[in-house]
Amino acid sequence: MKTGSARVSRLLLCSSLGLLGAALLACATTDAQALAKFRQGVSAVQTDSRRLFLEFNGFVRELQLDRAATLPNLKESDVAPGLDAESVGRWNAACEALSLYASSLESLTAPAGGAKVEESLRALGGRILQLAPAKGRDAARADALNGAIGHIGRLVVEAAARKRALQLAREADPSVRATLLLMADMIGGDATNGGLRTTLWSNWTLRADGLRVEFLEKGANKRKIAAAYAEALDGRGAGDAALGALHKALLDLADLHTAAAQGRAPEASEIAASLQREVAFATTLLEAAQKDQEKRGAPR
Helix, strand or coil: CCHHHHHHHHHHHHHHHHHHHHHHCCCCCCHHHHHHHHHHHHHHHHHHHHHHHHHHHHHHHHHHHHHHCCCCCCCHHHHCCCCCHHHHHHHHHHHHHHHHHHHHHHHHHCCCCCHHHHHHHHHHHHHHHCCCCCCCCCHHHHHHHHHHHHHHHHHHHHHHHHCCHHHHHHHHHHHHHHHHHHHHHHHCCCCCCCCHHHHHHHHHHHHHHHHHHHHCCCCCCHHHHHHHHHHHHHHHHHHHHHHHHHHHHHHHHHHHHHHHHHCCHHHHHHHHHHHHHHHHHHHHHHHHHHHHHHHHCCCC
16 A cells, blocks of 8 residues: 555544544533534534545545556546545535534524624525535435525524524424435445445455455565555555544534434433544544554655
8 A cells, every 4th residue: 555545544534533523522511502512513524524525535546546557548437536526516515504504503692682693694594595506416415405405594594583593403403414414425324335435445445456466466476465455455444434433423413413402411411422432433543553654664
């Protein structure tokens, strides 16, 4: 496995670790605190996923180029981005809608009120309504996301008159959950569901399969190839675990919103415990990757 691939694998882990760490903080004992911490979790998803996706595409491209060097001819599909512009746009629209929604909750829980809050909510709701992503190739997913985002936007506009944060959270919860679950589905529950985890897994598997072919060639340095093969399998597992951590964080963020909206502190505590376990798991993966690179003497 090349140094660049190892670097990207570590960054995938770091990004997921940062996201989970921020999400862990999103447990609070009061309604206002829980709603405010939900915004922090959304911000963490928005910031860390942008970095993670950039690194993910770079990582997939590196593996594609390694494989391309062994091909008799080259096709556009051989160097297709791991995450295309359409999917990135859909993800960004969902993140932005959730961020604006979280800002609406914050406005409603702020000490100041009056006409400014009403004006702010109407503006935020209007911006959310404008975020509907284009249908593109996956029309069904776009329709589902548009429906959820549109519902959130309309509720924010309606909340301008009521000025009740918890009521808005309760009414919006189904659509907030739907949005986060659609985002989690883009990542994939495992490596077989067609999400980013499948893309990552299949690219690593292609690299590993190529090494198996090299291993059988006459005069091959079998020990060196076996070591590279083992590294490819390790990289595949570590990358999948990192994306799995992001998937779990999105699900937990959805549960956190539901708990905050319904004022269920005990469940919020259970979510925090789950997130803490995810952080510990991601930390273990990161430390193992760093120790492996130190042992091999590869630059970070």
